[in-house]
Amino acid sequence: MPKQKQSAAIYPGCSLRSIFVPTLRENPVNQPIVNAINVSRYFKRGSERVDVLDDLSLQVPEGQFLALMGPSGSGKTTLLNLIAGLDTPSSGEIWVGESLVSKMSESQLARWRTENVGFVFQFYHLLPVLSAYENVELPLLLLPLSSKKRREQVMTALDLVGLHDRSKHIPSQLSGGQQQRVGIARAIVTDPTLIVADEPTGDLDAKSAHEILDLMCTLQRSLNKTILMVTHDPRAAKRADRIQYLDKGQLVDKPEDELYEAG
Ligand SMILES: Nc1ncnc2c1ncn2[C@@H]1O[C@H](COP(=O)(O)OP(=O)(O)OP(=O)(O)O)[C@@H](O)[C@H]1O
Numbered sequence: 001m002p003k004q005k006q007s008a009a010i011y012p013g014c015s016l017r018s019i020f021v022p023t024l025r026e027n028p029v030n031q032p033i034v035n036a037i038n039v040s041r042y043f044k045r046g047s048e049r050v051d052v053l054d055d056l057s058l059q060v061p062e063g064q065f066l067a068l069m070g071p072s073g074s075g076k077t078t079l080l081n082l083i084a085g086l087d088t089p090s091s092g093e094i095w096v097g098e099s100l101v102s103k104m105s106e107s108q109l110a111r112w113r114t115e116n117v118g119f120v121f122q123f124y125h126l127l128p129v130l131s132a133y134e135n136v137e138l139p140l141l142l143l144p145l146s147s148k149k150r151r152e153q154v155m156t157a158l159d160l161v162g163l164h165d166r167s168k169h170i171p172s173q174l175s176g177g178q179q180q181r182v183g184i185a186r187a188i189v190t191d192p193t194l195i196v197a198d199e200p201t202g203d204l205d206a207k208s209a210h211e212i213l214d215l216m217c218t219l220q221r222s223l224n225k226t227i228l229m230v231t232h233d234p235r236a237a238k239r240a241d242r243i244q245y246l247d248k249g250q251l252v253d254k255p256e257d258e259l260y261e262a263g
Pocket residue numbers: 043044045050052070071072073074075076077078079
């Protein structure tokens with residue numbers, strides 16, 4: 001894999017962009033930011049072996065918004081976890097930029113995730129006793145930043161999701177859509193290479209879901225974020241640049257089950 005350069009590139013079109021400059025990376029033209037090569041993942045349950053992903057390959061260019069669909073149990077979360085460095089494949093390689101994620105040790109992975117991946121969850125995973133500000137600040141506490149720099153980044157992220165004025169609210173004082181905005185602010189506060197979102201609109205009403213998808217499109221278009229989103233909702237998937245369906249452990253362009261057709 002060619003080496004990537006550290007870059008002084010900044011968020012295009014973002015007035016607060018200078019805040020995140022030191023951690024942005026530049027990817028060589030045509031080089032996918034995610035490159036999963038012949039990846040298999042099976043799980044053992046006693047003597048039984050469950051094959052979930054079977055010799056699967058996936059390339060995602062930098063700045064692409066990819067939706068991943070497929071029936072329950074088809075391995076969407078398993079694939080997302082492998083790419084995000086929460087799990088390692090049984091065989092095959094996973095590269096994210098210049099990093100061979102699939103060969104990292106647990107401690108290397110923990111550090112790599114903190115710096116490179118923002119996570120968005122279906123049920124937000126906010127700590128109920130912490131304010132929106134404190135929830136967003138959490139990933140930054142793992143990085144060597146001054147409290148001034150942390151504050152700048154947290155307020156930038158809350159600004160980007162339109163919740164500057166809710167920073168002192170705890171999750172129970174926020175709507176579901178607002179809680180997911182806090183979740184997205186937490187995901188982007190470290191300026192990660194990748195945002196992985198596992199059913200981010202699965203617990204929201206149609207209007208809030210629409211707003212969250214608008215926000216994700218903004219992150220992609222204005223900030224050039226690469227987004228991998230798992231969804232069961234064909235309308236949500238249609239907002240992405242590209243849809244891939246998991247079928248029998250492989251990725252396909254067309255779903256076998258028409259229920260999953262985003263049309
Ligand atoms: N740690 C594990 N141990 C054993 N089996 C597992 C483990 N993790 C996942 N599996 C199995 O792998 C398969 C795929 O699970 P996964 O969670 O990736 O599905 P999914 O496509 O995300 O489903 P859903 O849409 O319901 O979230 C399932 O059969 C599941 O039981």
